Amino acid sequence: MTERLEQTDPEIYRLIRQEHNRQNDTLELIASENHVSAPVLEALGSALTDKYAEGYPGKRWYFGCDHVDQIERIAIERAQKLFKADHVNVQPHSGTSANMGVYLAALKPGDKIMGMDLAHGGHLSHGMKINISGKFYKVVSYGVEKDTEMMDMDKIRRQVLEERPQMLIVGASAYPRKIDFATFGDIAKEAGCLLLSDIAHIAGLVATGLHPDPVPHSDFVTTTIHKTLRGPRGGMILCRSEWAKKIDQAIFPGIQGGPLMHVIAAKAVAFGEALQPAFKEYNRMVVENAQTLADKLTELGWRLTSGGTDNHLMLVDLREKMPDVTGDEAATWLRDADIICNKNAIPFDPRPPIQTSGLRLGSPAITSRGMGKEQIIAIAEWIDRILTSKGDLSVIEQARRFVTELCEEFPIPTRVE
Numbered sequence: 001m002t003e004r005l006e007q008t009d010p011e012i013y014r015l016i017r018q019e020h021n022r023q024n025d026t027l028e029l030i031a032s033e034n035h036v037s038a039p040v041l042e043a044l045g046s047a048l049t050d051k052y053a054e055g056y057p058g059k060r061w062y063f064g065c066d067h068v069d070q071i072e073r074i075a076i077e078r079a080q081k082l083f084k085a086d087h088v089n090v091q092p093h094s095g096t097s098a099n100m101g102v103y104l105a106a107l108k109p110g111d112k113i114m115g116m117d118l119a120h121g122g123h124l125s126h127g128m129k130i131n132i133s134g135k136f137y138k139v140v141s142y143g144v145e146k147d148t149e150m151m152d153m154d155k156i157r158r159q160v161l162e163e164r165p166q167m168l169i170v171g172a173s174a175y176p177r178k179i180d181f182a183t184f185g186d187i188a189k190e191a192g193c194l195l196l197s198d199i200a201h202i203a204g205l206v207a208t209g210l211h212p213d214p215v216p217h218s219d220f221v222t223t224t225i226h227k228t229l230r231g232p233r234g235g236m237i238l239c240r241s242e243w244a245k246k247i248d249q250a251i252f253p254g255i256q257g258g259p260l261m262h263v264i265a266a267k268a269v270a271f272g273e274a275l276q277p278a279f280k281e282y283n284r285m286v287v288e289n290a291q292t293l294a295d296k297l298t299e300l301g302w303r304l305t306s307g308g309t310d311n312h313l314m315l316v317d318l319r320e321k322m323p324d325v326t327g328d329e330a331a332t333w334l335r336d337a338d339i340i341c342n343k344n345a346i347p348f349d350p351r352p353p354i355q356t357s358g359l360r361l362g363s364p365a366i367t368s369r370g371m372g373k374e375q376i377i378a379i380a381e382w383i384d385r386i387l388t389s390k391g392d393l394s395v396i397e398q399a400r401r402f403v404t405e406l407c408e409e410f411p412i413p414t415r416v417e
């Protein structure tokens with residue numbers, strides 16, 4: 001008889017159950033998180049985890065790869081269809097690994113890369129000092145403007161032409177506006193550099209045509225699969241045909257060994273879901289819900305950086321309404337009320353990253369639970385009450401009751417047993 005985790009390892013079983021319940025019983029507003037479907041989870045928990053498949057379909061180092069070859073080919077074909085890319089590598093273990101793969105394929109140590117400043121919403125894999133990108137490459141950055149908190153494309157053009165990096169990187173972890181990939185493409189051409197567009201956060205919005213498409217304008221596009229794309233944790237690289245061989249070699253054997261075939265199967269399942277019309281409707285709701293949340297918070301007197309959002313996330317600048325409150329305190333009070341989000345630096349933040357003056361809020365996970373306008377407005381009102389009471393215990397108690405009822409009404413659809 002099959003052994004069950006509950007019997008063989010009750011300690012881990014219990015913790016998995018507890019995490020399962022935590023997800024069900026709290027409101028997930030972390031912008032980079034989502035809830036995958038039951039079929040994605042099924043693929044992730046499959047026997048494919050046992051298989052070594054170093055190499056690529058049809059060119060493996062091990063025997064027994066017939067089925068995983070077919071699975072990886074399907075994942076690639078679906079991703080190509082979804083993003084209209086020449087070449088796709090679905091093996092990166094994460095978004096950071098995807099970026100490392102691009103750097104290894106296209107740059108020499110000491111080359112100059114230019115991405116968005118981490119403090120303005122960029123990602124650590126775009127040149128943070130202690131990340132491999134910051135250690136192996138010379139890093140310069142561009143940012144957003146102080147008055148608009150948005151990118152000024154003319155200024156970025158001037159900076160890129162002055163700096164002449166080997167690679168320009170566009171993409172962010174905390175930028176609430178549409179990104180003008182076409183102009184980034186023009187700038188890269190003018191400066192004679194390569195363009196990497198990292199769409200980790202907005203991949204679902206790009207795949208469904210709700211946001212501008214970077215593929216025609218970029219040499220490389222990288223993404224995570226687990227944010228708005230609603231797939232398993234992992235990464236992917238899209239590139240033009242001429243880079244295909246170098247990219248594949250950079251991932252294996254460059255920076256990785258055997259691919260995670262159970263994750264690749266789950267990526268294929270998620271891409272299949274993303275090709276359905278319902279996925280566009282889901283992403284449309286993600287944006288609509290983010291805008292509802294942004295509008296209601298603004299109405300309640302909270303300042304959002306850049307004045308709002310075009311995508312799935314927003315940054316609340318706490319200083320306008322509560323100058324003494326840090327992002328750290330605010331996120332902790334919300335956490336106490338079972339509303340989970342993260343503190344986040346706002347552009348030109350006077351506070352250190354450990355405190356911050358901002359909160360980052362996102363709509364992908366609550367939208368996956370089926371929440372809409374009415375629920376989002378109620379969530380905004382509770383966020384306002386919790387913060388303005390400075391985490392008053394009786395307010396937190398009431399808020400927790402609201403969250404419990406809302407979570408019961410909108411269970412994570414795929415986790416109902």
Ligand SMILES: Cc1ncc(COP(=O)(O)O)c(C=O)c1O
Binds near residue numbers: 095096097172199224
């Ligand atoms: C823009 C961007 N790129 C890359 C990544 C890295 O993804 P991972 O955490 O899978 O390495 C993230 C993750 O948040 C991201 O926001």
